[in-house]
Each structure stands twice: as structure tokens, then as C-alpha cells.
Amino acid sequence: MNFESLRERLAGIVGADHVVAAEFCAPYAVDDKAPRAVVFPADAASLSEVMRLASSERLSVVPWGSGTKIGLGGIPARVDLVVGLKRLNQIIDYEPGDLTATFQAGMLLREAQTSLHRSGQFLPFDPACCEQVTIGGILATNSSGPWRHRYGTARDMVIGIRVVHADGTLTKGGAKVVKSVSGYDMNKLYVGSLGTLGIILEATLRLYPLPAVERTWIATFLTGEAAACAVAQILHSTIVCARVELLSSFAAQSVGRQAGCALPADTVAVAVSVGSISEAVDTQISAIRKLCHQEGAVAGFLVEGSAQESVWRAICDFPSASGDGRSWTMLKASVPLTKVLETIHRAEALGRDLGLESAAVSDAGCGIVRLYWRDETGSPEKDPAAIAKGVEELRRWVLRDGGSLVILSARPAIKASIDVWGPVGNALFLMQKLKQQFDPQGLLNPGRFVGGI
Numbered sequence: 001m002n003f004e005s006l007r008e009r010l011a012g013i014v015g016a017d018h019v020v021a022a023e024f025c026a027p028y029a030v031d032d033k034a035p036r037a038v039v040f041p042a043d044a045a046s047l048s049e050v051m052r053l054a055s056s057e058r059l060s061v062v063p064w065g066s067g068t069k070i071g072l073g074g075i076p077a078r079v080d081l082v083v084g085l086k087r088l089n090q091i092i093d094y095e096p097g098d099l100t101a102t103f104q105a106g107m108l109l110r111e112a113q114t115s116l117h118r119s120g121q122f123l124p125f126d127p128a129c130c131e132q133v134t135i136g137g138i139l140a141t142n143s144s145g146p147w148r149h150r151y152g153t154a155r156d157m158v159i160g161i162r163v164v165h166a167d168g169t170l171t172k173g174g175a176k177v178v179k180s181v182s183g184y185d186m187n188k189l190y191v192g193s194l195g196t197l198g199i200i201l202e203a204t205l206r207l208y209p210l211p212a213v214e215r216t217w218i219a220t221f222l223t224g225e226a227a228a229c230a231v232a233q234i235l236h237s238t239i240v241c242a243r244v245e246l247l248s249s250f251a252a253q254s255v256g257r258q259a260g261c262a263l264p265a266d267t268v269a270v271a272v273s274v275g276s277i278s279e280a281v282d283t284q285i286s287a288i289r290k291l292c293h294q295e296g297a298v299a300g301f302l303v304e305g306s307a308q309e310s311v312w313r314a315i316c317d318f319p320s321a322s323g324d325g326r327s328w329t330m331l332k333a334s335v336p337l338t339k340v341l342e343t344i345h346r347a348e349a350l351g352r353d354l355g356l357e358s359a360a361v362s363d364a365g366c367g368i369v370r371l372y373w374r375d376e377t378g379s380p381e382k383d384p385a386a387i388a389k390g391v392e393e394l395r396r397w398v399l400r401d402g403g404s405l406v407i408l409s410a411r412p413a414i415k416a417s418i419d420v421w422g423p424v425g426n427a428l429f430l431m432q433k434l435k436q437q438f439d440p441q442g443l444l445n446p447g448r449f450v451g452g453i
Contacts, residue, residue, distance in 0.1 A: 001057050003036055006081075010039045013049045018042070018087070028082045030062055030448075031075045031412040035082040038064075042087040044162070044170055044201055051199070052168035054081055060446050061166070063195040065106055065134030069141045071330075071409030073194055073448030074420050083199065085136055091115060092202055100159065102204040105136025121207045124151035128317045136200045142192030145316045146243035146273075149365040151208065154191060160204030161187035163197075166439040174204065189434075196449045197438040211275030214242065216303040216311060217285050219292035220252065220267035227268040228341040230295040231364045234272060235337070237291065239284045241365065243273040245315055248344055248360040251372075254322035258314035259307065264299050270364075271315060273308070318361050319372065329387060329410045331371040331394070335403035340364050346397055347371040350390045354382060370408070388417035395422055421450040 001009075003022050010019045020028070020038035028038050036059075041047040054061050059080040064070070066086070085106035092102040096119040103112055109123070110131050116122050125138055126145035133143070139161075144153045151157075160174035173186035190197055221227040224246075231246055247255060252269035256262055263269055270292065274284045289300055303311050314321040319328050335343050344360040347369075351358030356373040363369075373390075375382055387410075395405040399422075407420040424431070428451045435442070435453045447453075 001059075006037055006057070006059075009053055010037060010050065013053070014039055014041050014046050025082070028062075028064060028067070028084075030070055030079050031415060033076055033079045035062065035079045037080075038082040038084055040084040040087050044164065047083070047088070047164050047199065047201060048168040048170055050081075050083060050168075051164055051166060054443060055167045055441065058441060058443065060443050061199075062445055063136070063140065063199045065137035065140075066108070066129075066132045068129035068133045069137045069143065072141055072420075073445065074452065075412055075415050075447065076445065077447035077452075085134065085199075088136075088201065093204070094119075096121060099207045099209075100204055101207060102160070102202055103135045104202045105134060105139070105200045107135050109133050109135060109138065116207060117210065120210050122210050123157065123205060124208055125154060125157075126312065126316050127154075128319070130313065130316055135203060135205075139191050139200055139203055140193065140195045144363075144368075146245050146312065146363055148363055148368070149244050150240075150242040155188055157205045158187050158191055158203055159206055161190055162201040162203075163190055163199065164201050165198045166441060166443045170201070171198070194445055194449050196435060196445045196453055198444070211242075211281075213278045213281045214273055214275035214304070214308065215281050215285055216243075216271055216273040216308050217288045217292070218261070218263070218269055218271045218301045218303060218311070219289075219297040220264050220269050220299045221292075221295070221297055222267060224248070224268045224341050224344065226296040227270050228364075230270055230292045230297065231340075232337075233291045233295060234270075234288060235365050237287065239272075239287055240274065240276070241272050241284075241288075242275045243271070243312070244363070244365040245271045246340065246344075246360075246362040246364040247271065247315070248348070248358070250357065250359040251318055251322070251361050254318065254359065255311065255314040258321035259310040261301060261303065261307065261311060263301075267298060271311065273312070315361060318359065318370070322359065322372075326374045326377075327411065328372045328374045329391070329414060330408040331373075331391065331405060332408050333369040333371060333394075333398050333403055333405045335367050335369060335398060336401055337364070337367050339401050339403065340367060340369055343369050343398065343403075344371070347373075347394055350394055354386060354390050355379060356382060356387070367403075384411060384413035385417050388414050391418055399423070424450050
């Protein structure tokens with residue numbers, strides 16, 4: 001089918017104003033591969049019809065929320081059609097008394113939070129790009145941030161889901177109540193699948209009450225070892241932390257500048273937030289301050305209100321907080337808690353060997369370490385193959401301790417030299433069988449998921 005015919009048929013489904021012409025599709029490119037068309041359905045019926053058209057014409061499809069997570073995944077085998085979900089942006093159902101709500105996939109997280117806050121509730125989602133990310137993007141990538149320490153992952157919040165499959169079939173799983181346990185928990189299958197099994201249309205999510213008070217203590221240390229010891233003491237105490245982050249020296253300085261909180265130079269930082277009633281928060285912050293002091297903290301700061309929001313936004317979205325136009329190669333390592341600091345040191349050493357600036361932000365209570373490499377100021381762009389080789393070396397080191405390493409975002413030239421996901425063991429066979437059952441033509445995000453699925 002030529003582009004004019006495709007555009008006419010898509011316009012017949014969603015209206016001409018909601019189809020982007022080929023010459024304007026460059027902003028929707030995935031790893032430099034631009035689609036032939038971009039379409040924005042407004043409801044389940046039009047999304048299903050778009051997928052039926054794609055299936056009949058064997059067009060590959062990339063679901064698109066706001067594009068904040070589009071760097072995740074391998075280089076696509078092809079990109080024919082981008083299906084944008086920005087018009088699917090409503091709260092379908094909200095039951096404050098049940099602590100549940102149903103959201104369309106294209107709804108921005110910040111708009112969802114604004115609505116929930118009016119009832120004193122919130123979604124414990126704080127991924128990168130939290131001002132632009134959509135509910136569907138969070139679920140498709142199972143993105144999480146510092147709140148994961150207290151509340152779990154995005155997958156843990158899902159209790160119901162509606163999905164449009166590659167052939168246009170609409171299915172649903174789960175329910176609108178938390179304790180729905182009959183049958184297989186199919187709704188969790190789509191979370192983290194990168195849209196390769198179906199396009200998430202809407203999801204019913206578990207909510208939480210907003211804490212009456214939340215405050216953050218930031219402590220700085222001369223060494224990573226002292227900071228890691230403080231984190232260990234906090235984690236093994238009776239303190240109920242909402243977020244526990246360990247920031248390398250480079251990351252701490254960038255976050256401090258972005259948040260207007262001047263941290264001492266050449267120090268590693270620990271940021272811990274606590275939410276509860278005022279008296280409980282004061283008691284726990286005091287305990288955190290004491291533990292940090294015992295482990296050699298050289299400075300400490302109490303942060304609350306708008307300053308606290310700025311600090312955590314900068315931590316969650318570190319690449320933007322440190323942005324000056326140079327792109328980061330972004331990695332996520334999952335390691336045992338006792339290996340967090342060693343992983344940071346290993347990545348920094350490899351970065352130095354490659355002539356790259358390095359930074360690290362760790363959800364230290366979960367063993368998640370986000371690692372960042374970029375070219376040094378004024379230096380020529382490094383060889384992509386050399387960077388890929390460095391990632392492979394770091395991955396081999398992480399795997400020795402039973403961990404994993406995924407590339408979150410990198411230039412296409414780097415991705416072309418490496419498996420962005422890494423080994424998945426004998427589970428790959430099962431994943432391939434699932435893909436074959438759910439998308440036998442291989443139309444949804446082909447080539448971007450593990451094993452080239």
C-alpha cells in the first residue's frame with residue numbers, strides 16, 4: 001500500500017486531522033527509523049480498526065505515548081506505523097473509597113496525580129521524565145523510580161487492564177477490585193512487554209493515601225564506602241523509608257545544582273524520604289540524621305515542600321538535571337544490595353578508561369543502579385563500538401553476581417554493536433511462544449524486545 005492510500009484509509013478511521021503526513025514523521029523516529037505515517041485514535045473502536053488495517057496490510061506498529069521511553073529496546077526491524085495514544089487521556093472510573101482508578105493509556109502521569117491529589121490520594125509512580133510520561137508508557141516499560149523502595153513496581157499496582165491486540169481484538173484481564181484472584185493473572189503479562197503483545201488501552205491501578213507530611217534528609221560523605229554503610233544502617237533499622245537513594249559525586253553535584261541545594265564538592269550523597277504523620281516523620285528523620293552522623297557524614301540538609309519536590313524530580317530525571325546537550329548512554333544494573341557500591345565503582349573505572357564522564361544514581365534499597373556515561377566536555381565523540389565493548393565488560397562483571405544489565409538509552413550506533421537486553425536464559429523460548437500466540441505476524445514493535453522479539 002502506498003502512503004497516499006494508507007493516509008486516506010487512516011483518515012477514514014480517525015479523521016484527516018489526526019494523521020501525520022510522511023514528511024512530518026521525523027519526530028516519531030525510533031533509532032533513526034521514521035514511520036510512514038503516525039495516527040492518533042480517540043477511542044477503543046478506532047484503535048481496534050487501526051490495528052485491523054495494520055494487520056491486513058502487514059504494517060509494523062510502534063505504540064507511542066509521549067515518547068519518553070522510546071529509547072528503550074533494540075533497534076526495530078522496521079517502523080511502518082506509529083500509533084499515538086495522546087487522545088486516550090481520561091480517567092474512566094475512580095473510586096476513592098476503594099483506592100482504585102481506571103486510566104486510559106495516553107493520560108499524562110502529572111495530570112492523573114493532580115486529579116488524585118484532590119481526594120488525598122496518589123499513584124506511587126516516579127519514573128524519569130515524570131512531567132511528560134504517560135500511564136501507558138510507564139506500564140509498557142514497567143518503569144519505576146525511588147518510590148519502588150516503599151511501594152513496589154508499576155506491575156505491582158495493576159489490578160486490571162484492557163488491551164488491543166495486533167489483529168484489533170480487544171481483551172481485558174483482572175478486575176476493578178484489589179483482591180481478584182480467579183484464573184491466571186493475565187493483566188501483569190503486558191506490563192513490561194514493551195507493547196510487543198498488545199497495545200495497552202486502559203488500566204485499573206491501586207492507589208495510596210497521600211502521607212500527611214513528607215520530609216527528606218540529604219547527607220553527604222567523603223567516600224562511597226561511608227555512604228554505603230549509612231544506607232545499610234538505615235535499611236536494617238526500624239525506620240520506614242519511602243525512598244532511599246545513593247548518588248555518586250558527579251550525580252550529587254548535578255542534582256544539587258538543579259534543585260538549588262548546594263552540596264559540598266567531591267562528596268557522595270544519600271537522600272532518604274519519610275512520609276507519615278508529623279510526629280512520626282520528625283522521629284524518623286532524627287534517627288536517619290543520627291545514623292548518617294555515626295557513619296561520618298560531613299554535611300546534612302533537611303528538605304521539604306517545593307524544595308523537596310525539586311530534589312526528587314532532579315534525582316528521578318537525572319539526565320535532564322545534568323543536561324547540556326551531550327547525550328548519555330544510560331544503563332540499568334540490578335545487583336545484590338551488597339554490590340551496589342562496587343558496581344558504581346566498576347562503571348566509573350570503565351568510564352575513565354573509555355575517556356567518558358560517569359555518574360550513578362542508585363535505588364540503594366532495591367539493588368537498582370542507574371549508570372550514565374557521556375563524552376567529556378570538548379572531546380570528540382567516542383567510538384560506538386568501544387562504548388559497546390565497555391558495556392559488555394560491565395555486563396559480564398554484573399552477571400557474575402547473578403545480576404543483570406540493560407541499556408535504557410543509547411545512540412543507534414552503540415545499540416547496533418550489542419544486545420541491549422543481555423541474556424535472559426531459558427525463558428526466551430517461552431517468550432517467543434507467547435509472542436507467536438499473541439502476535440503471529442510479528443507486527444508490534446518487531447525486533448525491540450529481548451531476543452529480537
